Amino acid sequence: MFFRKKSIQKKENKRLVYMVQRAKEELDCYEELMNQSIEPTLDVIAELKKRRAKYIFLLKEARHRQINGFKEQNERDFLS
Numbered sequence: 001m002f003f004r005k006k007s008i009q010k011k012e013n014k015r016l017v018y019m020v021q022r023a024k025e026e027l028d029c030y031e032e033l034m035n036q037s038i039e040p041t042l043d044v045i046a047e048l049k050k051r052r053a054k055y056i057f058l059l060k061e062a063r064h065r066q067i068n069g070f071k072e073q074n075e076r077d078f079l080s
Contacts, residue, residue, distance in 0.1 A: 013065060013067050016058065016061060016062055016065065016067065017062070017067060019058055020055070020058045020059060020062055023051070023054055023055040023058050024055055026051055027051045027052060027055050030047070030048055030051055031048065034048055
């Protein structure tokens, strides 16, 4: 039973690392888009705030789980 719990926890930690990386990439892309915009609408500004909040939430969760050493991983790693 204990081994199964550790296995699931390890898999979910890998998944969290992947999600943090994806959220960071999306946030960077959206911020670049905002920087290139002349006059962004309120919807665009709200979307940026939502993406930033999601990224910060995922980072806090990773810190809470004491996950560090964000290594380069791909989607296949956390699904297997």
